[in-house]
Amino acid sequence: ETGVTQTPRHLVMGMTNKKSLKCEQHLGHNAMYWYKQSAKKPLELMFVYNFKEQTENNSVPSRFSPECPNSSHLFLHLHTLQPEDSALYLCASSQDGASGREQFFGPGTRLTVL
Amino acid sequence: AQSVAQPEDQVNVAEGNPLTVKCTYSVSGNPYLFWYVQYPNRGLQFLLKYITGDNLVKGSYGFEAEFNKSQTSFHLKKPSALVSDSALYFCAVRDSDSGAGSYQLTFGKGTKLSVIP
Numbered sequence: 001e002t003g004v005t006q007t008p009r010h011l012v013m014g015m016t017n018k019k020s021l022k023c024e025q026h027l028g029h030n031a032m033y034w035y036k037q038s039a040k041k042p043l044e045l046m047f048v049y050n051f052k053e054q055t056e057n058n059s060v061p062s063r064f065s066p067e068c069p070n071s072s073h074l075f076l077h078l079h080t081l082q083p084e085d086s087a088l089y090l091c092a093s094s095q096d097g098a099s100g101r102e103q104f105f106g107p108g109t110r111l112t113v114l
Numbered sequence: 115a116q117s118v119a120q121p122e123d124q125v126n127v128a129e130g131n132p133l134t135v136k137c138t139y140s141v142s143g144n145p146y147l148f149w150y151v152q153y154p155n156r157g158l159q160f161l162l163k164y165i166t167g168d169n170l171v172k173g174s175y176g177f178e179a180e181f182n183k184s185q186t187s188f189h190l191k192k193p194s195a196l197v198s199d200s201a202l203y204f205c206a207v208r209d210s211d212s213g214a215g216s217y218q219l220t221f222g223k224g225t226k227l228s229v230i231p
Contacts, residue, residue: 002159043158043204043221056218090157100146100165100210103219105157 003027004106006091012112015081021109023074023091029104031097032074034066037088037108049074050097081113116141116209120222127195128230135190135203135225143211147188148219149179152202161203164188175199195229202226 004025013019025032034046048056049068063085065077074091088108094101117140127133139145146165150158162173169181179190190203205222 002157004157006157040223042223045218058218092158100163100208102148102160102163103158104160105150107155107157 006106018079021076025093029093033092035090118222133195137205139207141209146208148206150204
């Protein structure tokens with residue numbers, strides 16, 4: 001209902017698996033974001049794409065690999081994850097990356113790493 | 115550097131009473147301030163923002179927030195709480211002087227609001 005969809009909603013994977021999270025926005029926005037939400041911790045910004053260009057990578061381990069093929073789609077490729085990577089992964093979009101723009105969030109993917 | 119603090123992990127209020135969720139911030143320049151709400155198993159929903167202008171900002175669902183520069187605060191308020199307002203509330207800040215190429219929006223840890231019937 002926010003115009004940002006995420007699939008899958010739930011994902012359980014082993015540490016040796018490779019999986020991908022998908023985000024799609026139907027708002028005509030040009031900036032997209034990946035956040036990690038862990039219990040008892042503030043939201044952590046992982047990656048930012050503005051007009052399909054990656055503009056921010058907040059020291060995220062290389063086992064997380066983003067991809068933004070166009071302004072409407074954003075992927076997060078996962079491989080050889082650790083149990084501490086279990087969290088809610090949120091995608092967001094905004095009109096562009098300007099400071100005053102509010103972000104619209106998807107429902108998130110609940111990831112469990114066994 | 116920019117930071118935001120939500121000093122209360124949980125706020126309980128009786129239905130029909132006014133509610134306040136506190137937020138203080140720190141930035142080197144001028145702040146852009148936001149409030150978001152998160153219901154269980156959902157993403158964050160934008161409630162309101164302060165960019166410039168009137169210190170009292172009105173947002174969705176009857177919420178409002180007051181920007182106080184001297185106290186570096188941006189408290190969220192509602193005159194009469196509803197049970198359906200029970201959720202997790204996040205304050206966020208971005209420094210307007212963060213410079214081109216920096217897109218960091220810093221969130222607080224969140225405050226759980228429980229409205230008691």
